[in-house]
Amino acid sequence: MSRFPSWREPLIALGLAAGPVVALGFTRFAYALLLPAMRGDLHWTYAQAGGLNTANAAGYVLGAGTAVFWARRLGERAAFLGTLAVSALILLLTAATADYPVLGLLRFVGGVTTAVTFVLGSALAARVSAGGGQRRAATLVALYMAGVGIGVVLSGLLVPAALAVAGDAGWRAGWLLLGGAAVLAVVPALLAVRRIAPVTGVTRAGLSRADLARLAPTFVWYVIFGAGYVSYLTFVIALLRDEGLRTPGVAAFFVILGLASALATLTVWGRLVSRLPGGRAPALVSLVVLLGVLPVLLLPAGLPAALLSAVVFGSAFMAGPTAATVLARRALPVGGWTAGIALLTVAFSLGQAVGPLVSGVLSDSGGIAVGLWLSVALLAVAALVALRQSDPAPAVVPEREFASGR
Incomplete structure (x- = not known):
């Protein structure tokens, strides 16, 4: 049985959702809102703009790959909160410089910390209802993942407000507003983490070859899916602005998404x-x-096409991490959840590191729309690869052992 009253579980998951609010909603996806202003003010090419997202994704790969290490070293709860706090600081520091290498370094470090936050938050969310059944657990994981959408909405309100006042030079104010909101997000995360008892030994279990084999198609799918969806999110705002959509329309797009x-x-x-x-x-x-x-590729340019894209794309893009987390929970023993989620996030990050850079190069040579067609192709391949994943039959760790931390 779950260790928490049923009414408290959603509150704990929602508090943990402060992690993806900052890690993805602010650090990753708000960059798409700020990119056109930064590119205009700092005179970047699309490849340079995509390069900063690649730096962030490269850091994300490192962070995801070392998440289990930090969980062992500091404990899952402390590592989750610590990296969340550092991520907030990185957002604030991003407003302080226009130097491209320094911005690249900040984006890289922010990628490391946000990946640790996201991975460990996912593992904590998967444990909130460890004995409550697959459907209940999936609902709580989805509630955690909904933090990304909340972060996107807040970004869509804060960043355009800064840009409306100062134009392209307002990108600094945009990062400051996001950093301030991230600092506030640490509070609900702290309250939620305090409700989750530390579990000795859960993060120490490695994954066997059989564990990895059970999820092999999902690993491949996650690489391709990550490259496909993030290429769109990186450059769609630039496309909409090039097509004449003004700041209120861009804000509406992001909020609806x-x-x-x-x-x-x-x-x-x-x-x-x-x-x-x-x-x-x-x-x-x-x-x-x-x-x-x-x-945004096939319909006449304008707000209706943008909002339709926001509704359809927005309704599904964060279901990818939800599906990956639930599959890891279903396929792996309890002791392998953190390691499994971490490795899946590494796969996801590899795709996100390559996608924006390739899309940026294509956009420089043939226009932004050409780069976005890369997303379409990759997502089609990802769907076909995912169908090769069969229902796994995991090893089972008795619930009493999990609860006692043995």
Whole structure:
């Protein structure tokens, strides 16, 4: 049985959701809002703009790969909170310089810390209802992932407000506002973590070859999916601005995208992912995200196409991490959850490191739309790869051993 009253579990998951608010909603995705202003004010090429996202994703790879180490060294709870606090500091420091190498370093370090935050937060969220059944656990993981949508909504409100006042030079104020909000987000995360008892030994278990083999198609899918979806998120705002969409329209796009993400993750994907066997959930996620890219490429330029894209894309893009976390929970013994989620996040990060750079190069040579068609192709391949994932049959660790930390 769950260690918490049923009414308290959603509150704990929501408090943990402060992690993805900062890690993805602010650090990763708000960059798409700030990129056109930074590019205009600092005279970057699209390849340079994509390069900063690649630096962030490279740091994310390192952070995801070392998350288990930090969990062992500091404990999951302390590492989650510590890296969340450092991530907030990085957002504030990003406003302090226009030097490209320094910005690249900050984006890299921010990638490391936010990856640790996200991985360990995912593992903590998966443990909130360890004995409550797959459907209940998937719902709580989805609630945690909804933090990304909340972060996107807040970004869509804060960043355009800064840019509306100061124009392209307002990118510094945008980072400051995000950093201030990130500092505030540490408070609910702290309250939630205090409700989760430390569990000795859970993060010490490694993964066997059999564990890895069970999830092999999901690892491949996650690389391709990460490259596909992040290429769109990195450059779609630049495309919309090039097509004449002004700041209020851009803000509306981002807010709708975030709302669609939060609502769909909470009301649809948590239940759906737990019911679909094998790789059908990640395949469906990839297909819906692909459909969300098409309106800005195929329909006449303007706000209607942008908002349609925001609704469809936003409704599914964070269902990818939800599906990956639920599959890891389903396939692996309790002691392997943190390591499994960390390795899946490494795969996800590898895709996110390569996608924006390649998309940026294509955009410089043939226009932004050419780079976004890369997203369509990658997401189509990802859907096909995901279907090769069969239903795993994990080794089972008795619940009493998990609860006692043995």
